[in-house]
Amino acid sequence: VFSHVVRAPEDPILGVTVAYNKDPSPLKLNLGVGAYRTEEGKPLVLNVVRKAEQQLVNDRSRVKEYLPIVGLAEFNKLSAKLILGADSPAIRENRVTTVQCLSGTGSLRVGAEFLARHYHQRTIYIPQPTWGNHPKVFTLAGLSVKSYRYYDPATRGLNFQGLLEDLGSAPAGAIVLLHACAHNPTGVDPTLQQWERIRQLMRSKGLLPFFDSAYQGFASGSLDSDAQSVRMFVADGGECFIAQSYAKNLGLYGERVGALSIVCKTADVAGRVESQVKLVIRPMYSNPPIHGASIVAAILRDRDLFNEWTFELKAMADRIISMRQKLFDALRARGTPGDWSHIIKQIGMFTFTGLNPQQVAFMTKDYHIYMTSDGRISMAGLSSKTVPHLADAIHAAVTL
Numbered sequence: 001v002f003s004h005v006v007r008a009p010e011d012p013i014l015g016v017t018v019a020y021n022k023d024p025s026p027l028k029l030n031l032g033v034g035a036y037r038t039e040e041g042k043p044l045v046l047n048v049v050r051k052a053e054q055q056l057v058n059d060r061s062r063v064k065e066y067l068p069i070v071g072l073a074e075f076n077k078l079s080a081k082l083i084l085g086a087d088s089p090a091i092r093e094n095r096v097t098t099v100q101c102l103s104g105t106g107s108l109r110v111g112a113e114f115l116a117r118h119y120h121q122r123t124i125y126i127p128q129p130t131w132g133n134h135p136k137v138f139t140l141a142g143l144s145v146k147s148y149r150y151y152d153p154a155t156r157g158l159n160f161q162g163l164l165e166d167l168g169s170a171p172a173g174a175i176v177l178l179h180a181c182a183h184n185p186t187g188v189d190p191t192l193q194q195w196e197r198i199r200q201l202m203r204s205k206g207l208l209p210f211f212d213s214a215y216q217g218f219a220s221g222s223l224d225s226d227a228q229s230v231r232m233f234v235a236d237g238g239e240c241f242i243a244q245s246y247a248k249n250l251g252l253y254g255e256r257v258g259a260l261s262i263v264c265k266t267a268d269v270a271g272r273v274e275s276q277v278k279l280v281i282r283p284m285y286s287n288p289p290i291h292g293a294s295i296v297a298a299i300l301r302d303r304d305l306f307n308e309w310t311f312e313l314k315a316m317a318d319r320i321i322s323m324r325q326k327l328f329d330a331l332r333a334r335g336t337p338g339d340w341s342h343i344i345k346q347i348g349m350f351t352f353t354g355l356n357p358q359q360v361a362f363m364t365k366d367y368h369i370y371m372t373s374d375g376r377i378s379m380a381g382l383s384s385k386t387v388p389h390l391a392d393a394i395h396a397a398v399t400l
């Protein structure tokens with residue numbers, strides 16, 4: 001009965017790793033997937049995570065009972081504080097409902113499902129380009145996806161005018177997806193002044209902000225700086241959706257730990273919204289897993305562990321920033337044609353190189369370097385040892 005099923009294509013991002021794994025070359029380099037690697041090219045488990053896990057293992061009173069539908073209460077409270085700030089009036093006024101979800105993706109999906117059921121405007125505007133999974137998550141949740149101009153290939157920067165025009169002509173009430181920081185795949189973020197203009201425009205038109213915060217602390221090394229865009233929107237008292245992921249900033253990728261916060265106008269509304277979010281979650285996966293959220297709660301509640309985390313987080317962010325400089329210097333040293341200053345200007349895990357799909361295919365074939373066909377490379381997958389190989393490949397690709 002399934003003989004008619006056609007083979008689906010590999011996921012454009014995760015498929016890069018599938019191809020990489022098949023390549024026997026010792027030179028091969030995977031810059032496709034956004035996961036942090038050490039200077040030695042190895043995955044990193046943070047020390048602070050190991051310590052928190054040890055505490056959990058040593059605590060014999062811990063059991064493996066189900067969590068409530070909304071997850072671990074302490075985790076939810078601390079996650080809201082982390083993104084909104086410890087002194088956030090919205091939290092003090094009990095206007096925020098936070099539910100533990102399956103990392104960033106699950107948080108986006110639960111938020112989208114709630115909106116499709118309970119919000120009057122079913123259109124969501126996403127930046128062009130954006131993370132490849134966004135349009136699929138929102139479409140399958142029942143929203144209608146449109147895009148707004150974001151990236152300008154000519155300047156390799158923000159198309160601010162285009163963004164303002166597109167959001168300015170969006171229908172009143174439309175949902176707008178915003179990357180809180182470290183925009184994926186472009187590495188281009190609005191300045192704080194630009195965020196303020198976006199906020200004013202969106203609030204004046206009643207557009208609903210839905211923040212995707214997958215890189216808090218990973219962009220600048222500071223958890224507070226990377227949350228400024230979100231806090232600006234929450235400070236004005238308006239509604240806001242936020243999907244948080246602990247995949248990158250705590251290296252908890254496979255633990256699938258994240259949170260959805262919905263900032264409402266009153267505590268009463270927040271309570272009713274939460275009751276409906278539970279009806280979204282219950283038939284989807286019943287309740288979230290306990291282990292990752294317990295690790296996060298242990299770190300966020302303890303001053304020493306929290307401080308240790310900020311230290312390790314900064315080290316990851318700094319290593320990525322230093323890779324940007326090294327790659328830029330290596331291209332300059334080779335006299336590679338073009339202005340590569342965007343490599344050091346862009347923010348976060350990725351560099352949007354400007355390489356076209358043919359150049360990417362050439363680099364994969366001749367240099368065994370793997371990346372998404374849009375020319376996005378993960379700086380977190382690069383090390384001092386591999387920079388020269390990448391610079392050689394880029395040089396060869398652009399001088400073909």
Ligand code: PMP
Nearest residue numbers: 103104105131184212214245247
């Ligand atoms: N949003 C963005 C912008 C991302 O880059 C990612 C991860 N690549 C996610 C959300 C979701 O990640 P996860 O579900 O692993 O938290």
